[in-house]
Amino acid sequence: MTSVAEPDYWSLLGLPPDSDAKQLKRAFRREARRWHPDLNGNDPVAEERFKLVNEAYAVLSDPRRRQAWETGAVPGGASDDPFASGFPDFEDYLDVVLGRASTSVEPEPVATPRPEGAPSARTEPPVTSPPSPPPVRASEDLESLVELTPEQALYGTTVELTLDGGMVVELDTPPLAGDGWRLRxxxxxxxxxxxxxxxxxxxxxxxxxxxxxxxYRLELFPPDAALGCAVDVPTLDGPVTLQVPPGSSSGRLLRLRDRGLEMDDRRGDQLVEIVIVIPADLGDAERALYRRLQELALEADGL
Known part of the structure; x- marks a missing residue:
């Protein structure tokens, strides 16, 4: 069976398709902070994901572009890369995209009347108290790893935990839980x-x-990602063949519809994240090919 993959802007922002403008803006702010290159050590994967987050917000926040994307009339992404010359500071970026105005009000000095002929009073700088030290904790928070099956995460289950000192605690996990959730x-x-x-x-x-x-993280070699390929990926219902579009970069999300878990009359999708990997043991011929690609890229840039 072959499934056709397509970009999913809603899933990229972690939102259902019926989200309102306030939820959209909040999700965009969260994902932009998570993937901004300044906050990720210029990680190329973060840079690519940050561009996708920006593209998703630009399309979903514009009713005309959103309708065109949902109907498949035109591609949803922008034609030009707004980050070709670099990435702006994160807070400045949010100010521009979200339309926030940054203003500051300086306090005005208050003149105190004095009797005629009296000497002028000296203006002393305000005295500020040093910040309070952080509270001292007797010990650090603890953390335990709990493994659940997909069914247990979907419907919730009871977890029994033995703490230091022998105390036994029972905890009911919430339904629709996910990998990486932290319960306190x-x-x-x-x-x-x-x-x-x-x-x-x-x-x-x-x-x-x-x-x-x-x-699911799908690891691809550069030629497969650049030229496109058909690859088998696992799903909860067994493997399917996924068509990877040409020119796929690390961080790109592809969607397999209705391949997630099912509860009542709802069924989720499976998101496949492209991750480009470089073989560690390149041969001489492969190194020569990569070197030639590097030369062609420099020629294209006019260097």
């Missing part, structure tokens, strides 16, 4: 600290569960 047990650790449970919901095939959605 407040004040149960030594010194009144919290104990966190980090949920791990990953199948042996590498499928990560998040509510009804399923996530």
């Amino acid at each position: 047990l407040e004040g149960v650790a030594a010194g009144g600290c919290d104990h966190f449970l980090q949920l791990r919901v990953v199948t042996p095939e590498g499928l990560r569960i998040d509510g009804l959605r399923v996530h």
